[in-house]
Amino acid sequence: MASVLWTSPLKFKIHKMRYFILVIFLISNACKSNDDIGPNDDYIAGLASKSSIYSKWELVSYESNKKINYEVILEFKNEKNEKRTNIVSGKSSINFFQADFVNENNKLKISNLIMTRIGGSIEANKFEDDYLKRLMEVTNYSISDQILILSSAKQQMTFKIYY
Numbered sequence: 001m002a003s004v005l006w007t008s009p010l011k012f013k014i015h016k017m018r019y020f021i022l023v024i025f026l027i028s029n030a031c032k033s034n035d036d037i038g039p040n041d042d043y044i045a046g047l048a049s050k051s052s053i054y055s056k057w058e059l060v061s062y063e064s065n066k067k068i069n070y071e072v073i074l075e076f077k078n079e080k081n082e083k084r085t086n087i088v089s090g091k092s093s094i095n096f097f098q099a100d101f102v103n104e105n106n107k108l109k110i111s112n113l114i115m116t117r118i119g120g121s122i123e124a125n126k127f128e129d130d131y132l133k134r135l136m137e138v139t140n141y142s143i144s145d146q147i148l149i150l151s152s153a154k155q156q157m158t159f160k161i162y163y
Helices: 009-030 122-137
Strands: 056-062 073-080 086-091 096-104 107-115 140-144 147-151 156-161
Touching: 096 122, 107 122, 107 140, 122 156
Parallel strands: none
Antiparallel strands: 056 073, 056 156, 073 086, 086 096, 096 107, 140 147, 147 156
């Protein structure tokens, strides 16, 4: 005959109470007062604050205000890579890319660009080459009313927040 393990109701309550105390202890130690467990003010669910570059942006125009006929997405991430620089990534007219960036006082330096090599039309390739060259030349940025302007002494690109 199989033996049945039987515990008294008191032992069961003590075991349950120990488990409850352990859970409370783990939760209280996981959330110390100096831990940042709230949303990051610079990057909240893909939406930019009015003064933050850390979001997804869509290219709208160059300095000539000529409409862009390609989907170009740019995302500045508020996270560091192994080189301790931030990451910017996105999609140009054809390919996907990633680069490092340093952001200090509305000054921007983008470097170490890497990208996929997907084939496309001659026009799309020409646009992409021009866009990536412009992106690597950017030295300044400004944000107003969810519009991002990336610029250098020679050029300007206008982006809107990407939803």
